[in-house]
Amino acid sequence: MDISTLQSLYRDSKLHPVALVEEIYDRIEADGLHPVWISLVPKTENLARAQELASAGSVDTLPLFGMPFAVKDNIDVAGLPTTAGCPAYAYQPVTTATAVQRLLDAGAILIGKTNLDQFATGLVGTRSPHGACSSVFNPLYISGGSSSGSAVAVAKGLVSFSLGTDTAGSGRVPAAFNQIVGLKPTRGALSTTGVVPACRTLDCVSIFAETCADAAKVFSTAQAFDAVDSYSRDSKTMSPRAWDITSFRFGVPRPEQLEFFGDSDSAISFAKSIQSLETLGGTKVEIDFAPFRAAANLLYSGAWVAERLAAIGSFLSDHASEIDPTVYKIIAGAERFTAVDAFQATYKLEELRRVTAKVWDVIDLLLLPTVPRTYTIAEVQAAPIETNTNLGYYTNFVNLLDLAAVAAPAGLKSSGLPFGVSLIAPAFSEASLLLTADSLHRKLTATISASARKLSETPALEAQKRPPETMPIAVVGAHLTGQPLNWQLTERHGKLLATTKTSREYRLYALPNSTPAKPGLLYEPGFEGPGIEVEVWALPIETVGSFLAMIPPPLAIGSLRLESGEIVKGFLCEPAGLAGAKEITHLRGWRNYISQL
CATH class of the missing domain: 3.90.1300.10 (Amidase signature (AS) domain)
Incomplete structure (x- = not known):
């Protein structure tokens, strides 16, 4: 029945x-x-x-x-x-x-x-x-x-x-x-x-x-x-x-x-x-x-x-x-x-x-x-x-x-x-x-x-793509699971939706003089890289503002394209903030870079 x-x-x-x-x-x-x-x-x-x-x-x-x-x-x-x-x-x-x-x-x-x-x-x-x-x-x-x-x-x-x-x-x-x-x-x-x-x-x-x-x-x-x-x-x-x-x-x-x-x-x-x-x-x-x-x-x-x-x-x-x-x-x-x-x-x-x-x-x-x-x-x-x-x-x-x-x-x-x-x-x-x-x-x-x-x-219950009244946000570095700033997401009842990659038009840099250590993701049209590992988190709408307030320059939240073609909000870096930064695009993600330190 x-x-x-x-x-x-x-x-x-x-x-x-x-x-x-x-x-x-x-x-x-x-x-x-x-x-x-x-x-x-x-x-x-x-x-x-x-x-x-x-x-x-x-x-x-x-x-x-x-x-x-x-x-x-x-x-x-x-x-x-x-x-x-x-x-x-x-x-x-x-x-x-x-x-x-x-x-x-x-x-x-x-x-x-x-x-x-x-x-x-x-x-x-x-x-x-x-x-x-x-x-x-x-x-x-x-x-x-x-x-x-x-x-x-x-x-x-x-x-x-x-x-x-x-x-x-x-x-x-x-x-x-x-x-x-x-x-x-x-x-x-x-x-x-x-x-x-x-x-x-x-x-x-x-x-x-x-x-x-x-x-x-x-x-x-x-x-x-x-x-x-x-x-x-x-x-x-x-x-x-x-x-x-x-x-x-x-x-x-x-x-x-x-x-x-x-x-x-x-x-x-x-x-x-x-x-x-x-x-x-x-x-x-x-x-x-x-x-x-x-x-x-x-x-x-x-x-x-x-x-x-x-x-x-x-x-x-x-x-x-x-x-x-x-x-x-x-x-x-x-x-x-x-x-x-x-x-x-x-x-x-x-x-x-x-x-x-x-x-x-x-x-x-x-x-x-x-x-x-x-x-x-x-x-x-x-x-x-x-x-x-x-x-x-x-x-x-x-x-x-x-x-x-x-x-x-x-x-x-x-x-x-x-x-x-x-x-x-x-x-x-x-x-x-x-x-x-x-x-x-x-x-x-x-x-x-x-x-x-x-x-x-009988069919199993399928998860919604993301919970209602939430915003998907792609994180690339210190906010990844297990990294030092992940608590800023979990404290706001964020939910991990997926681990995936960006499309190929992105470069990744290790930012200098950053505590804790953070990367910078840069969008470059026409660039054909390997794609960078990101996690997509669903954050309740009413907590998004307090999360954004904690993001220091040169980082910012912008529109980010995933390898699937989907566009979500995510971490990007202002080009001026990359002075003295080390490019690590070839490592395909922040975790791979951290593991080599």
């Missing part, structure tokens, strides 16, 4: 959208509505939509043409009730949530709305009057929550992708328990207009998909600044954090800070994940995980629980008997917090943000188990608060610290249950997170979820 496969079938006329819709509804009827679904778009409506899409012949113009999807039932869809998993709370929305509408406009077909932990309060998937979803690998084990139905709908192959929400890990935990991809974007990257809030300041719309490539496609389609959403953020004003996915640094907690709550299988699987990421070019860096845990503890033991009470207001007291007992206990507990408590918690969080921000100077991403262990439905029912708390050990801090995350499958444990890891980095790092996660997913997992379909038969 992955997007690429369906698109190919549509293009080759081997599958018609109407036939796919028929098959999906037949499978749902055979399985039963609950516990995965709460409500469905009427079959007749979707058959008509499928026919309309096919008649328009827009398979190559609509990015999600004919792709079936589901949404968590705390997200509005006009024509279907929004219940947040509580029938007494249900209302009929007049408009469709912004993120959902963007997907519909792109040609996707909404099948229906899915089950959840009531009011999106929980990581277990058992707190619903519609029944407890279970892992597709074993019906005795939980599916994870709160976006339980959304994850299971993808894992069962009923839809190509789905939307959930994520405040404490609800878009990641169910992905781990069902061996699918869960993307928790940067807060505000996807509009939350039309979403029933859990914690308004922290909520995210999340994406479940079979592959990172599918998650990336859905994300790029749904992402847009929403002026109606006061928490929406424009990615164009933010610096996208990126790294070279063939050479990067990843953080892991110190050994004594890892916690698996007795699940030795998960500990073994995590060690394998670390080794695999190292073989993909990563360098492991042990970090102090304590400040991240301290931030995580603020979510439920601090005043943010009061946001859950603010979200549903008097409904809690007026309908106490119609609310799941565990959900009621959690939300009602917020009444003990005062405005003073809220401010004190905010001050503490800002301290922890300052402390944890230093970690990103030494790592590019954080690798963690998505969950410490797997629980049975019976274990959760016996200890609903404790088990839920344990499941959030590695997830609860992410939104509080304004980070992005991708939960990726990481193979099966000896028990036959899936294990998953999360790759986490600062806001607007989705592109690089997905690329890295895709490589790790493909290294550790052979099949898609619990099916026999091979992951290798």
Whole structure:
């Protein structure tokens, strides 16, 4: 059910959208509505939509043409009730949530709305009057929550992708328990207009998909600044954090800070994940995980629980008997917090943000188990608060610290249950997170979820030529990787795009009286040299000015032609600055010259 496969079938006329819709509804009827679904778009409506899409012949113009999807039932869809998993709370929305509408406009077909932990309060998937979803690998084990139905709908192959929400890990935990991809974007990257809030300041719309490539496609389609959403953020004003996915640094907690709550299988699987990421070019860096845990503890033991009470207001007291007992206990507990408590918690969080921000100077991403262990439905029912708390050990801090995350499958444990890891980095790092996660997913997992379909038969996620909102800059000497001024690029979150050569019209000189030693590159029309080695780096637009300010004369940034014919900005030298310089063009690059000194 992955997007690429369906698109190919549509293009080759081997599958018609109407036939796919028929098959999906037949499978749902055979399985039963609950516990995965709460409500469905009427079959007749979707058959008509499928026919309309096919008649328009827009398979190559609509990015999600004919792709079936589901949404968590705390997200509005006009024509279907929004219940947040509580029938007494249900209302009929007049408009469709912004993120959902963007997907519909792109040609996707909404099948229906899915089950959840009531009011999106929980990581277990058992707190619903519609029944407890279970892992597709074993019906005795939980599916994870709160976006339980959304994850299971993808894992069962009923839809190509789905939307959930994520405040404490609800878009990641169910992905781990069902061996699918869960993307928790940067807060505000996807509009939350039309979403029933859990914690308004922290909520995210999340994406479940079979592959990172599918998650990336859905994300790029749904992402847009929403002026109606006061928490929406424009990615164009933010610096996208990126790294070279063939050479990067990843953080892991110190050994004594890892916690698996007795699940030795998960500990073994995590060690394998670390080794695999190292073989993909990563360098492991042990970090102090304590400040991240301290931030995580603020979510439920601090005043943010009061946001859950603010979200549903008097409904809690007026309908106490119609609310799941565990959900009621959690939300009602917020009444003990005062405005003073809220401010004190905010001050503490800002301290922890300052402390944890230093970690990103030494790592590019954080690798963690998505969950410490797997629980049975019976274990959760016996200890609903404790088990839920344990499941959030590695997830609860992410939104509080304004980070992005991708939960990726990481193979099966000896028990036959899936294990998953999360790759986490600062806001607007989705592109690089997905690329890295895709490589790790493909290294550790052979099949898609619990099916026999091979992951290798789906297309890998391809890197963009360069990250959005960046400028390519060619460097030739002291800014090359490993050279003394390379830090000026990495400090500004520059990403190495390629090592290549200039076209043949360039001469290279070693400049005199330069500290550190630097070369000068001179363009000479008609000259036919060997071409000079350069590295092309992508530098976030907002950091380019500060970088240029550090370039001393006679060096300057001008237009430079690469051997491919592409023209990029790069280092050149003023001719007057070459007085007394030694020509080293024949050595073909600065590194070769340095090696001879």
